[in-house]
Amino acid sequence: MVNKAPLLEIKNLRVHYKVYGGVLKVLDGVNLTVYPGEKVGLVGETGCGKTTTMKTALAILPVPPGVVVGGEILYKGRNLLAMSPRQLSNVRGREMTMIFQDPMAALNPVFNVEQQFTPVLKHAAKNHLSNKEIHAQAVLALQDVALADPERLLQAYPIQLSGGMRQRVCIGMALATRPQLLIADEPGTALDVTIQAQVLRLLNNLVDRLNTSIILITHSLGVVYETVDRLYVMYAGNIVEVAPTRKLFSNPLHPYSQGLMDAVPKLSGGGISQGISGRIPDYSHPPAGCRFHTRCSHVMEICRHQKPPEFEVEEGHKVACYLYGPKNQEAAV
Amino acid sequence: MSEAILEVRDLKKHFVVDHIGTFRRQPVTVRAVDGISFDLQAGETLGLVGESGSGKSTIAYILAGMYRPTQGRIHFRGLDLFSENGKRPLFLKKEIQIVFQDPGSSLNPRRTIAQNLAVPLQIHKPDKNIMRETLRLLELVDLPAIYMYKYPNMLSGGEKQIVAIARALATDPSFMILDEPTSALDVSVQGKVINLLMRLQSDLDLTYLFITHDLSLMRNIATRVAIMYLGKICEISKGSEFFQNPQHPYTQMLLSSIPVVSKDEEKLKPAKMIPTGEIPSPVNIPPGCSFNTRCPKKMDVCFEIDPDFVEISRQHFARCHLFGQTQKQG
Amino acid sequence: MSISSQSDLVSAEISPHEFSQLWRASRRESLGRAWYKFSRNPLSLIGAGTVLFVIILAVFAPYIAPYPEHVKPFTDFANASNPPSSSHWFGTDEIGRDILSRIIFGYRFSLTMGLVVLSIVVPVGVFLGLVAGYFQHTWFDTIIMRITDIFLAVPPLILALSVASILERNLLNSMLAVCLTWWPWYTRLVYGITTGLRNEFFVTSAEITGASKFHILFREILPNCISPVFTKMSLDMGWVIIIGASLSFVGLGVQPPNPDLGTMVAAGRRYLPDEWWMSVFPALAIVLVVLGFNLFGDGLRDLFAAENS
Ligand SMILES: Nc1ncnc2c1ncn2[C@@H]1O[C@H](COP(=O)(O)OP(=O)(O)O)[C@@H](O)[C@H]1O
Ligand SMILES: Nc1ncnc2c1ncn2[C@@H]1O[C@H](COP(=O)(O)OP(=O)(O)O)[C@@H](O)[C@H]1O
Ligand code: SF4
Ligand SMILES: [Mg+2]
Ligand SMILES: [Mg+2]
Numbered sequence: 019m020v021n022k023a024p025l026l027e028i029k030n031l032r033v034h035y036k037v038y039g040g041v042l043k044v045l046d047g048v049n050l051t052v053y054p055g056e057k058v059g060l061v062g063e064t065g066c067g068k069t070t071t072m073k074t075a076l077a078i079l080p081v082p083p084g085v086v087v088g089g090e091i092l093y094k095g096r097n098l099l100a101m102s103p104r105q106l107s108n109v110r111g112r113e114m115t116m117i118f119q120d121p122m123a124a125l126n127p128v129f130n131v132e133q134q135f136t137p138v139l140k141h142a143a144k145n146h147l148s149n150k151e152i153h154a155q156a157v158l159a160l161q162d163v164a165l166a167d168p169e170r171l172l173q174a175y176p177i178q179l180s181g182g183m184r185q186r187v188c189i190g191m192a193l194a195t196r197p198q199l200l201i202a203d204e205p206g207t208a209l210d211v212t213i214q215a216q217v218l219r220l221l222n223n224l225v226d227r228l229n230t231s232i233i234l235i236t237h238s239l240g241v242v243y244e245t246v247d248r249l250y251v252m253y254a255g256n257i258v259e260v261a262p263t264r265k266l267f268s269n270p271l272h273p274y275s276q277g278l279m280d281a282v283p284k285l286s287g288g289g290i291s292q293g294i295s296g297r298i299p300d301y302s303h304p305p306a307g308c309r310f311h312t313r314c315s316h317v318m319e320i321c322r323h324q325k326p327p328e329f330e331v332e333e334g335h336k337v338a339c340y341l342y343g344p345k346n347q348e349a350a351v
Numbered sequence: 352m353s354e355a356i357l358e359v360r361d362l363k364k365h366f367v368v369d370h371i372g373t374f375r376r377q378p379v380t381v382r383a384v385d386g387i388s389f390d391l392q393a394g395e396t397l398g399l400v401g402e403s404g405s406g407k408s409t410i411a412y413i414l415a416g417m418y419r420p421t422q423g424r425i426h427f428r429g430l431d432l433f434s435e436n437g438k439r440p441l442f443l444k445k446e447i448q449i450v451f452q453d454p455g456s457s458l459n460p461r462r463t464i465a466q467n468l469a470v471p472l473q474i475h476k477p478d479k480n481i482m483r484e485t486l487r488l489l490e491l492v493d494l495p496a497i498y499m500y501k502y503p504n505m506l507s508g509g510e511k512q513i514v515a516i517a518r519a520l521a522t523d524p525s526f527m528i529l530d531e532p533t534s535a536l537d538v539s540v541q542g543k544v545i546n547l548l549m550r551l552q553s554d555l556d557l558t559y560l561f562i563t564h565d566l567s568l569m570r571n572i573a574t575r576v577a578i579m580y581l582g583k584i585c586e587i588s589k590g591s592e593f594f595q596n597p598q599h600p601y602t603q604m605l606l607s608s609i610p611v612v613s614k615d616e617e618k619l620k621p622a623k624m625i626p627t628g629e630i631p632s633p634v635n636i637p638p639g640c641s642f643n644t645r646c647p648k649k650m651d652v653c654f655e656i657d658p659d660f661v662e663i664s665r666q667h668f669a670r671c672h673l674f675g676q677t678q679k680q681g
Numbered sequence: 682m683s684i685s686s687q688s689d690l691v692s693a694e695i696s697p698h699e700f701s702q703l704w705r706a707s708r709r710e711s712l713g714r715a716w717y718k719f720s721r722n723p724l725s726l727i728g729a730g731t732v733l734f735v736i737i738l739a740v741f742a743p744y745i746a747p748y749p750e751h752v753k754p755f756t757d758f759a760n761a762s763n764p765p766s767s768s769h770w771f772g773t774d775e776i777g778r779d780i781l782s783r784i785i786f787g788y789r790f791s792l793t794m795g796l797v798v799l800s801i802v803v804p805v806g807v808f809l810g811l812v813a814g815y816f817q818h819t820w821f822d823t824i825i826m827r828i829t830d831i832f833l834a835v836p837p838l839i840l841a842l843s844v845a846s847i848l849e850r851n852l853l854n855s856m857l858a859v860c861l862t863w864w865p866w867y868t869r870l871v872y873g874i875t876t877g878l879r880n881e882f883f884v885t886s887a888e889i890t891g892a893s894k895f896h897i898l899f900r901e902i903l904p905n906c907i908s909p910v911f912t913k914m915s916l917d918m919g920w921v922i923i924i925g926a927s928l929s930f931v932g933l934g935v936q937p938p939n940p941d942l943g944t945m946v947a948a949g950r951r952y953l954p955d956e957w958w959m960s961v962f963p964a965l966a967i968v969l970v971v972l973g974f975n976l977f978g979d980g981l982r983d984l985f986a987a988e989n990s
Contacts, residue, residue: 063537182629210402211564212626215608237537240567240610267612281538283567285594285609285616290549290571293542297507416889444891451882459883461904467883470901471890515886522890 023095025199025231026052026075026114031089033067033074033255035301036082042301044070046255046309047089049328052199052231057222059242059263060235061278062252065298068235071252072201075233076116077106093199112142115192119204121184125176131187132156132172135194142195159194160187162224182213189221196228203235218245239282243267248334251275254299254309257328261335271337273314308339316341356526356558357391357414362423364409368634381633383409384420385582388660391526396552396559398573398590400566400605402630406582407562408452411530414560415449427526445475448519452531454511458503464489464514465499471521488517492547509540513547520551530562545572566609567616570594575666578602581633581641584660588667594619599669600646640672648673718984725980731973739788746782752940762956772958774949780958783940784966790852790941791970794925795918798859806867807910811898813868814875826872829865837862841924845933855934859924863917870913874906908985915978919971926967942967 033045044067052058060068073079075091077098091098093109101109118124125134135156140147147155153172160168163186176184185205192200205221206214222245225232234246242249242263249266251259251274259272270276277294296313299305305312311321320340329342363386369379384406391397399407413420416432416439425432427443451457458467468485476484486496492513503511512532519527529548533541549572552559563569569576570590577587578601586599597603603621611617628645631637637644640653652672661675662668719725743749747769757777765772771780813825832840837859844858878884884901892901926943928934935941937948942963949959 063539180629210630211566211610212402212604212608213629215610215626218610238610239538239612243610243612278539279612281542282612283538283541283565283571284613285567285570285606285611285619286613287570287594290545290568291542292546294539295543297509297540417885441891444889449886449889451886453882456881457883457886459901459904461907462900470887470892470896474891518886 022053024051024092025054025056025094026050026233027092028071028075029090029092031071031074031091032087033070033079034085034087036085040302043304044255044301045074046304046325048252048255048257050233050250050257050260052233054198055229055231056248057225057232057234057246059246059249060233060252061237061239061242061249063278063298064237066252067255068237068252069203070255072116072203072233072235076110076114076201077101078110107141111138112195113197114199114201115195115197117185117188117192117200117202117205119207121181121188121208122176124188125184127176130173130175131160131179134176134187135159135172135191138191139194155194159190162193163187163190163220165190181209182217185209185213185217186220189217189224193224193228193230197230200225200230200232201235202232204237205234206241207236207238214241221245239267239278251278254304255301256309256338258310258339259335259337261332265332265335271331271335271342272310272339273316273341274310275337277313354393355390356393356428357560358424358426359390359410359414360388360424360426362387362410362413362425363421364406364413364418365421379634382582382636383633384413385636387423387579387582387584389577389584389587391558391560393525393558394552394556395574396561396572398569398576399560399562399579400564400569400576401579402564404630404633405579406633407579408530411449411528411560411562414528415447416444441475445522446524447526447528448522448524449528449530450512450515450519450532452534454508454515454535457515458511458518460503463500463502464506467503467514468518468521471518475522484521488521491520491551492517507540508536509544512536512544516544516547516551520555523555525556526558526560528560528562531564532561533568534563534565541568548572566594566605567611578605581630581636583641583670584668585642585671586667586669592664592667596667597621598663598667598674599671600624600648600673601642604645604647640670642671715984719980722980722983724976725983728973728976728978728980731969732977735788735970735973736792738785739792742785742789746779746785748779748782749786751778751782752786752938754938762952762959764956765958771962772956774945774959775952775956780945780962783945784942784963787940787942787945787963787966788970790935790939791922791925791967794852794856794859795921797856798863798921798925799914799917801856801860802863803867803910803914806864807871807903807906809864810868810871810873811875811902811906814872815879815894815898815902817876817879825868829868829872832862832865833869835862837920838924838927841928842931842933845928850933850936852935852939855925855928858928858933859921862924863921866917867910867913870909871906874909875902878902878905908981912978912982912985915974915981919974919978922974923967923971 028048028050031045031048035042035044048071050060050071060071062068070079074086075098079086086099093114098106098109132153136152139152139155156172157168160171165171165183165186179187202221206217209217218241234242236242246263249261249263250257251266251272253274259266259270259275266275267279270279274294280291281293283290294313299309299312307323308321308326311317314321318340326338326340326343328336328338330336331342362384364384365380365382367378368381370376371379387410389397399410401407409418412418414425419433427447430443432439432443465485468488469481472479472481472484485499489496489498494510494513494517506514532548533544536544545568551557561573573590575587576590576593577584578599579585580601586602597606603624604626607620607622607624608626609620611620624647631644639655640646640658643649643653646653650672658670658672659675660668660670663674738745755778759777760773761777762775763769763773769779769781771784773779809825813822816822840862841858844861845855848854848858884897887897887901925934926941926946929941929943930947932947935944937944945963946960949963952959
């Protein structure tokens with residue numbers, strides 16, 4: 019996978035929000051790469067900037083209050099941030115689609131399911147679609163997401179559907195256009211465990227079958243463990259660690275990743291850890307140096323002043339923490 | 352450990368949500384809780400698990416005295432919680448306290464933490480020094496004393512929930528109902544709240560009814576676990592046994608749905624049970640076993656007869672035709 | 682602030698005196714922040730300035746007005762109907778009275794009208810809204826809310842006009858008329874807030890620990906109504922003043938020779954367009970005070986919205 023050209027490359031992305039009484043310096047140089055056909059996870063506590071990253075990547079960041087202060091987002095080598103609205107709409111909705119946490123918010127309550135599909139499919143096919151073709155494609159899309167009786171379902175309104183069905187419809191819509199990249203922002207968070215499990219399994223199978231790349235954003239580590247190939251851990255607007263999923267779970271290096279993994283209650287028992295003390299910093303005055311230093315139990319002098327660079331500890335396993343810097347490496351392990 | 356402090360027998364709560372029909376108006380009822388019995392031993396933590404809409408909060412609210420049950424009896428230390436004449440005496444309100452799910456709405460946003468904490472103190476400890484009591488409470492839950500004069504919006508979600516716990520402790524209760532106290536919090540914060548609750552339980556001899564939808568969490572804290580589905584308990588047993596030897600098909604489905612993070616945990620998941628379907632509306636509960644719409648092991652009898660709650664091994668009960676005598680009738 | 686890093690502060694050693702100091706400091710800080718946010722919007726500042734200006738004019742009218750005696754029965758036909766000049770900035774009326782002085786005193790009536798009306802209407806409206814909202818779906822709720830619906834269905838000016846026209850013509854009765862039309866707005870506002878709050882867990886929690894209804898209504902729910910009620914009061918001041926002026930305009934409010942802005946506009950109207958200053962300046966004076974209160978109210982609303990987010 020590594021030798022292929024990346025599909026999406028987020029480079030040193032910095033995004034601020036200008037709000038009443040200050041500037042929230044949220045994203046502080048995010049780097050994230052997705053290769054064709056790859057499943058990538060992005061985890062971190064609520065408020066660490068996951069949705070902001072995704073919205074910026076899709077060029078749907080609300081401006082104002084949002085401001086992209088720096089960085090680039092390369093989709094197949096072309097910078098999305100520099101594209102004209104027309105070029106952008108050729109990419110977004112056709113090659114790149116999204117699923118949101120709250121399926122109800124993504125569906126328009128006054129249209130039935132077929133009417134929801136119409137603009138999506140039309141946009142993807144540059145309007146060259148007859149109503150019949152739309153209908154046929156919508157039926158196919160609903161079959162993809164294992165919904166029974168698609169004909170009847172197409173006439174239903176969002177409120178007539180259960181939460182799980184709505185999310186399936188959203189997945190169906192997002193994949194109906196056969197995009198190359200799907201960004202799913204907390205797709206199961208609003209659902210019950212049994213339904214979340216079904217939705218994730220379905221999403222996973224479908225993405226595999228269609229060979230779509232996916233960025234799965236979530237605050238729940240369990241959700242990504244069984245799904246993604248590579249995992250990014252985000253803290254306060256920085257990627258603090260990235261590694262192949264199993265490796266990250268078996269050997270988390272960044273103190274934040276370790277804290278997160280430790281905090282998840284295990285089905286095998288063993289008690290509940292204290293978690294990570296403190297909370298996400300106030301983005302109007304983020305801590306200098308490593309943004310995690312205020313909560314870190316291994317904090318060193320340098321952490322307070324200088325932002326740690328990414329250290330590649332192993333092939334594909336990078337961590338932004340001085341514990342793994344050249345000087346510290348032997349001492350820390 | 353042996354004395355039962357709470358006995359719930361055949362508890363039902365039906366809500367009338369609407370009426371249908373033009374002339375003879377028929378009430379539409381939600382059977383939120385539909386015949387539940389359990390005991391709670393002093394000092395234990397009974398975990399109550401189920402998908403949303405299964406009636407967990409309704410049980411909590413009935414125990415806390417927010418609703419009267421439609422049917423059934425609840426005895427707390429031998430006293431009927433819902434006697435004929437209605438009002439719950441003050442000393443019972445003191446003994447039973449609740450922590451709610453949503454930390455955002457648990458505290459009055461226009462009053463300081465001290466003022467929020469003072470509400471139960473003024474009612475239940477009118478002769479004590481409120482200031483000293485407030486400080487004692489904050490110390491009890493490890494919050495700095497200066498938090499007294501903060502407003503709730505200056506606190507993080509976890510801190511708000513800790514203040515809500517302190518407020519529940521203000522009356523020196525012996526029984527606490529915890530309705531998903533950490534489900535609105537990040538995992539990184541959850542640990543602090545859970546550990547606090549566990550420490551308080553042993554320090555203050557508290558009995559917990561701990562409601563959650565997170566089975567992994569339950570595994571680590573509950574002495575006994577009860578699984579609820581559509582207003583009924585389908586399985587109840589000792590915590591350890593529960594996870595090693597789940598019996599009811601719904602329990603197995605729940606366990607196999609849990610997102611896990613290690614190989615050890617994967618082994619505990621019943622691999623053959625693939626989650627399917629969604630919880631039906633509690634307005635139209637399916638006849639027979641209410642789980643029959645999703646159950647992979649369903650039999651003909653499941654569509655006709657509601658299974659009994661039977662003891663399948665010591666202290667391990669389940670409601671399913673796979674166990675017990677009712678199987679024969681099918 | 683993290684929970685753990687602070688736990689060394691946990692000790693009952695801090696004296697109550699130190700606590701009250703801390704509290705005052707935190708209070709000062711939040712007031713400071715509120716002022717900072719409010720002052721960031723120039724329009725709110727202009728509104729606040731205007732309101733303050735008008736209040737000062739009204740309170741110190743006898744010292745500020747150039748001809749205070751012109752508000753009493755007074756005639757000076759030699760100087761009647763003079764256009765604006767250096768001795769009479771806003772000109773004089775048909776019997777020679779200084780318009781500026783009469784406007785300054787006129788603000789006294791306007792503000793009194795607003796203050797009296799609001800100080801009657803707000804407590805009544807808020808109380809009814811609280812009780813009806815808390816006892817939602819009871820007979821009390823039904824009766825109160827039906828009555829407010831009826832009142833709200835009639836435009837306030839028409840209602841006030843019809844009530845005032847059947848009563849004796851004076852300031853008191855015109856205030857009474859405005860009061861009658863105004864309380865339902867507050868009932869509605871507070872009713873909406875209360876029905877939302879009564880299901881919040883902090884209210885439930887107080888109920889099940891055994892707090893009294895009085896405590897729940899006035900200690901738990903009422904404090905949450907204060908910001909929106911204050912905002913509405915500020916916005917309403919302007920409207921009450923307009924309605925009061927309108928009543929005077931048609932002769933139902935303040936009676937001559939007392940200087941009321943509405944009466945002055947009405948009297949000056951007959952001399953339009955030649956002697957425009959007689960009606961235009963009082964009308965502008967009304968616009969000024971109404972605009973001032975509205976801008977100020979908008980500022981308050983933004984402030985409270987920012988505070989709650
Ligand atoms: N529209 C917005 N206006 C102002 N601040 C925002 C906005 N959206 C997000 N933020 C800020 O950005 C931070 C990160 O938010 P978000 O990207 O939604 O995080 P996540 O998805 O990881 O929970 C939050 O702390 C929030 O305060
Ligand atoms: N006050 C009420 N009025 C009508 N229906 C209710 C009320 N409270 C709960 N319900 C219904 O009862 C069922 C059980 O709800 P609840 O006890 O909140 O479930 P849980 O806490 O397990 O998610 C749900 O279907 C809910 O819609
Ligand atoms: S009784 Fe039947 S339907 Fe119900 S859980 Fe058991 S096997 Fe499944
Ligand atoms: Mg998000
Ligand atoms: Mg609930």
